[in-house]
Amino acid sequence: xxxxxxxxxxxHKKHPLLFVDKTSKITLLIEEPIDIILSPSFYWVRKxxxxxxxxxxxxxxxxxxxxxILPEGNYSYHVVKRDGFFELFAYDDVFIVSTLEAKxxxxxxxxxxxxxxxxxNTHEKSVxxxxxxxxxxxxxVWSILPAQYxxxxxxxxxxxxxxxxxxxKISIDIFKNFVLEESQLYKIIASFVALMIIYGVEHWSLxxxxxxxxxxxxxxxxxxxxPKTSMQLEGLKRDLLAEEKAQxxxxxxxxxxxxxxxLEGERWNELSVKKNVIALxxxxxxxxxAEELKKxxxxxxxxxxxxxxxxxxxxxxxx
Amino acid sequence: MTKINPLYILMLLALTxxxxxxxNSKLEKQIVEMQAMxxxxxxxxxxxxxxxRNWDSxxxxxxxxxTILSDPQLTKKVLDKNIKxxxxxxxxxxxxxxxxxxxxxxLLNGFITINLLSIKAENDANVSVVMELEx
Numbered sequence: 001x002x003x004x005x006x007x008x009x010x011x012h013k014k015h016p017l018l019f020v021d022k023t024s025k026i027t028l029l030i031e032e033p034i035d036i037i038l039s040p041s042f043y044w045v046r047k048x049x050x051x052x053x054x055x056x057x058x059x060x061x062x063x064x065x066x067x068x069i070l071p072e073g074n075y076s077y078h079v080v081k082r083d084g085f086f087e088l089f090a091y092d093d094v095f096i097v098s099t100l101e102a103k104x105x106x107x108x109x110x111x112x113x114x115x116x117x118x119x120x121n122t123h124e125k126s127v128x129x130x131x132x133x134x135x136x137x138x139x140x141v142w143s144i145l146p147a148q149y150x151x152x153x154x155x156x157x158x159x160x161x162x163x164x165x166x167x168x169k170i171s172i173d174i175f176k177n178f179v180l181e182e183s184q185l186y187k188i189i190a191s192f193v194a195l196m197i198i199y200g201v202e203h204w205s206l207x208x209x210x211x212x213x214x215x216x217x218x219x220x221x222x223x224x225x226x227p228k229t230s231m232q233l234e235g236l237k238r239d240l241l242a243e244e245k246a247q248x249x250x251x252x253x254x255x256x257x258x259x260x261x262x263l264e265g266e267r268w269n270e271l272s273v274k275k276n277v278i279a280l281x282x283x284x285x286x287x288x289x290a291e292e293l294k295k296x297x298x299x300x301x302x303x304x305x306x307x308x309x310x311x312x313x314x315x316x317x318x319x
Numbered sequence: 320m321t322k323i324n325p326l327y328i329l330m331l332l333a334l335t336x337x338x339x340x341x342x343n344s345k346l347e348k349q350i351v352e353m354q355a356m357x358x359x360x361x362x363x364x365x366x367x368x369x370x371x372r373n374w375d376s377x378x379x380x381x382x383x384x385x386t387i388l389s390d391p392q393l394t395k396k397v398l399d400k401n402i403k404x405x406x407x408x409x410x411x412x413x414x415x416x417x418x419x420x421x422x423x424x425x426l427l428n429g430f431i432t433i434n435l436l437s438i439k440a441e442n443d444a445n446v447s448v449v450m451e452l453e454x
Contacts, residue, residue: 185328192332199339206346213353220357224364237363240370243432247374251427254436258423267443273436 015111017163019156021129021144026103033111035166036100037119039129040144043091044070045117047141050086055079058086066090078170080118087141089115093173117142118168120159128153246319253278253319256300260293269312277304282313289313373430377454380431381407384452387425392418398447406434407452414446422448 016030021039028034044066052058062077070090078089097107116135120127120142127135127142134150135142147153220226227233250273257271257280265285272279284290290308297303297315304316372379384407388397396418399410414422419438426433432453440446 188328188332192328192335195332195336196339199336199343203339203343203346206343206350210346210350210353213350213357216357217353217360220360220364224361224368226360226364226367233360233363233367237367237370240367240374243374244370247430247432250433254423254427267440269440271436271438273433 017160017166018105019116019129019160020100020103020105021133022099023130023133024103026105028104028109031109033109034105035112035114036105036110037114037116037160037163037166038096038170039116039133040135040142041133042096042099043089043115043117045090045115045141045143046088047085047139048088049084052086055081055086058088062088062090076171076173078115078168080168083140085140087117089117089170091115091170096172112166113170113172114166114168115170119163119166121162124154124159126150126153127156127159129156250278250319253301253317256297257317260296263289276319278317278319280315280317282315284308284311284313287311287313374432377405380452380454383429383431384409387422387429387431390421390425393422402454405454407454408450409452410447410449412445412447414448415444416446419446419448426450 015033015035017035017037018026018028019037019039020026020042022041024039046065048065050058050061052061058079058081059077062079063075065088066075066077073092074094075090076093078091080087080089096113100110101107123137125137126145127137128147128150129135130147132147133144134147134153135156136145136150221228227236254271254273257278258268260268260282262268262282263285266289267283269281269283270279271281282293284293287308287310290306290313293313294303294306294315297317302318304318306313306315308314374380381402388394388400388409393411393414396411396414397409398412399408401408411422419440423438426436433450434453435449435451437449438446439448
């Protein structure tokens with residue numbers, strides 16, 4: 001069992017580094033995110049001199065360069081320019097992800113993936129990975145070879161110690177294995193279109209309903225000749241209600257005054273309504289009656305003043 | 320064979336679905352709010368229309384006052400009537416008890432805005448009324 005060592009140095013590296021080969025047997029003892037450096041068993045690499053200058057231009061050529069030599073599959077490509085040469089990489093995202101998962105490394109735990117080709121910093125001729133495989137350096141290109149063909153290889157653990165910060169992060173599409181057949185795709189698109197139609201019709205219907213409600217609102221305002229703002233509307237309503245309340249109160253007071261229980265020989269002489277006040281003059285038979293009438297008036301009204309001159313009682317009531 | 324990551328389709332589908340559902344629910348909410356507002360507005364409209372008709376219509380008010388004054392029992396007792404701006408000043412004299420009751424009944428039970436009112440009773444057969452009504 002070859003258990004690779006995780007390099008944990010939080011002062012220099014953000015995440016622990018783990019070297020993985022197809023033959024590696026992994027037992028992860030930590031749950032924090034890790035950076036993975038893959039051995040050449042996970043990718044194809046070619047070192048080429050291309051008639052282009054930029055990595056961007058080289059990326060356009062890389063698929064056609066690898067096409068004749070790769071087995072049929074769905075590959076991603078990566079290009080690095082080093083010492084005047086282009087190093088071209090081809091890799092199968094699905095294969096990398098599924099192999100790592102099979103080794104117990106969850107995709108959620110992977111922070112980033114690197115290729116050893118881009119990270120190794122040694123002029124050694126060979127590196128020993130485990131008892132069965134190793135890596136051979138041929139003109140700067142590292143490839144996998146059975147261990148029996150390699151001698152005096154530097155242990156990979158020693159190499160890993162020299163890697164402080166991995167440089168070339170590789171983009172892995174972890175969803176690349178979720179592929180759909182055209183027929184399935186058409187079914188989903190059909191469902192999507194059906195949903196769009198259903199909700200689109202509902203949306204159209206709601207828009208119409210909203211428009212109708214808006215028109216109704218304008219119609220109501222027009223029909224009742226209402227002001228445009230709710231503040232003006234409330235103000236108008238408040239003023240009209242206050243006027244109605246004041247007039248209702250005025251009538252109640254007048255009716256009360258005119259319906260006072262006068263005795264025979266008693267009569268009211270004058271009633272006048274002014275602003276906030278009702279004044280009443282009553283001719284009494286006996287001035288002592290004033291007290292009785294005062295009590296009756298006070299039951300329902302607020303008396304401002306009351307006086308009796310001879311047999312005339314003058315009452316002023318607040319409205 | 321054409322292959323597409325289904326996640327993109329599912330994301331697009333989910334995003335569009337969420338957008339439409341959100342938009343529809345927002346619209347539904349707006350419609351409910353607007354319908355409630357319309358119902359409230361109509362209620363206020365009716366109330367304001369009635370209040371205006373009762374208390375705030377110059378033509379209606381003038382017509383109501385003239386109807387009272389044109390009563391055969393009262394019309395001959397009108398001493399003076401004068402419209403000045405938004406006020407209608409009326410003076411009646413020589414009213415008996417019955418006529419006074421009739422006038423008060425019509426005045427107090429009708430929707431007429433009373434600004435000032437003065438009733439003087441010399442005796443049961445000679446009551447004078449001066450009133451200032453708002454048009």
